[in-house]
Amino acid sequence: xxxxxxxxxxxxxxxxxxxxxxxxxxxxxxxxxxxxxxxxxxxxxxxxxxxxxxxxxxxxxxxxxxxxxxxxxxxxxxxxxxxxxxxxxxxxxxxxxxxxxxxxxxxxxxx
Amino acid sequence: xxxxxxxxxxxxxxxxxxxxxxxxxxxxxxxxxxxxxxxxxxxxxxxxxxxxxxxxxxxxxxxxxxxxxxxxxxxxxxxxxxxxxxxxxxxxxxxxxxxxxxxxxxxxxxxxxxx
Numbered sequence: 001x002x003x004x005x006x007x008x009x010x011x012x013x014x015x016x017x018x019x020x021x022x023x024x025x026x027x028x029x030x031x032x033x034x035x036x037x038x039x040x041x042x043x044x045x046x047x048x049x050x051x052x053x054x055x056x057x058x059x060x061x062x063x064x065x066x067x068x069x070x071x072x073x074x075x076x077x078x079x080x081x082x083x084x085x086x087x088x089x090x091x092x093x094x095x096x097x098x099x100x101x102x103x104x105x106x107x108x109x110x111x
Numbered sequence: 112x113x114x115x116x117x118x119x120x121x122x123x124x125x126x127x128x129x130x131x132x133x134x135x136x137x138x139x140x141x142x143x144x145x146x147x148x149x150x151x152x153x154x155x156x157x158x159x160x161x162x163x164x165x166x167x168x169x170x171x172x173x174x175x176x177x178x179x180x181x182x183x184x185x186x187x188x189x190x191x192x193x194x195x196x197x198x199x200x201x202x203x204x205x206x207x208x209x210x211x212x213x214x215x216x217x218x219x220x221x222x223x224x225x226x
Contacts, residue, residue, distance in 0.1 A: 004154070036217075043115060043217035044204070089155070097143065097208055097215065101155040 002027040006090045006102035013080055013109050021075040021105045023064075023090035031094040033057075033066050033073040038087045038104070047075075047088070080109045113139045115207045117218035124195055125226055131191045132221045134205030140185035141207035145215070146178075149202040161188040195225040 006023040013019060025033065032051045036044040048057030053068035062077045073090060090102040114137040124130050134144055142163045147155040159180050160168040167180035177199075179191040188207075192199050202222050206215040 008152075041219065043117075043219045044206075045217070046214060097145070097213065098157055098160070099145075099155075099206075099215065100157075101147075103152060103154050 002031065002092060002094060002100050004090050004092055004100050004102040006088075006105055008103070009087075009106040011105060011107045013107070015082055015109055015111055016079045017109075019075070019077040019080045019084075019107065021088055021090075021107070023073045023075065023102060025071050025073065025090075025092050027071075027092055027094055029094055031092040033064070034091040034093065034099070035062070035064055035073070035075050036089040036091060036101075038089065040086070044089060080107070082109045082111050085109045113137075113207070113209055113214075113216045115205065115216045115218045117203075117205055117221050119221060120219055121222040121224075123224045123226065126196055127194055129191055129193045130195055130223060131189055132203055132205075132223075134188045134190070134207070134218050136186045136207040136216070139207070139209055141188075142185060142210060143208040144182060144188040145206045145208070146180060146188070146190050147204045147206070149204060149220075155204060158190075192223065195223070197225045199223065200225045 034049045035047040037047045048059040050057040050066035056065045064075045087104045089104045091099045093099045118133045144161040146158045149155045158173045161182040163182045169175045182188040204220045206217045
């Protein structure tokens with residue numbers, strides 16, 4: 001069946017450091033891929049998405065490229081800020097709106 | 112973006128009692144909502160799809176008599192954990208589907224602790 005694997009956290013970085021959170025998936029067909037972010041005390045929010053191979057999703061300085069050959073959708077940001085501290089979830093959706101989520105990666109950015 | 116609200120955000124109950132969690136789409140109508148469960152350091156697990164005006168569709172392994180879902184209006188779905196036991200303690204999250212865009216909007220989650 002479909003699944004999503006993302007790197008375990010927590011990830012602790014200094015402000016302005018480069019961020020990578022790895023995400024790989026297994027799926028039949030051609031799923032859409034997503035990154036969601038959850039700030040403390042809030043619900044999950046869509047950060048970015050990509051719906052087909054080689055698409056690059058981007059938002060708020062974050063970006064991720066849908067790589068079908070490596071079945072990956074790694075999240076990157078060139079310079080993180082303290083306000084980026086949150087839990088990040090990789091997810092896929094295929095066909096109906098049944099999303100499959102990764103375990104989440106907690107990011108902590110230190111000033 | 113659209114707003115989805117869950118209530119309560121946390122609840123503690125005694126074993127054997129029932130607990131109801133509400134999920135509301137505050138600024139849009141949602142014919143489809145989803146309920147998830149999240150254990151510590153694990154993925155969000157889809158429990159069921161809630162459809163307005165019809166019975167919920169449960170995922171394999173989820174007891175429908177244990178987790179009662181009602182979607183009586185276009186802005187409200189409820190999850191009732193019946194005869195709760197300590198193993199039902201978890202973080203429950205709902206989401207609502209904005210039909211015209213296909214985007215999901217999530218509630219803040221509800222943490223249930225059964226003593």
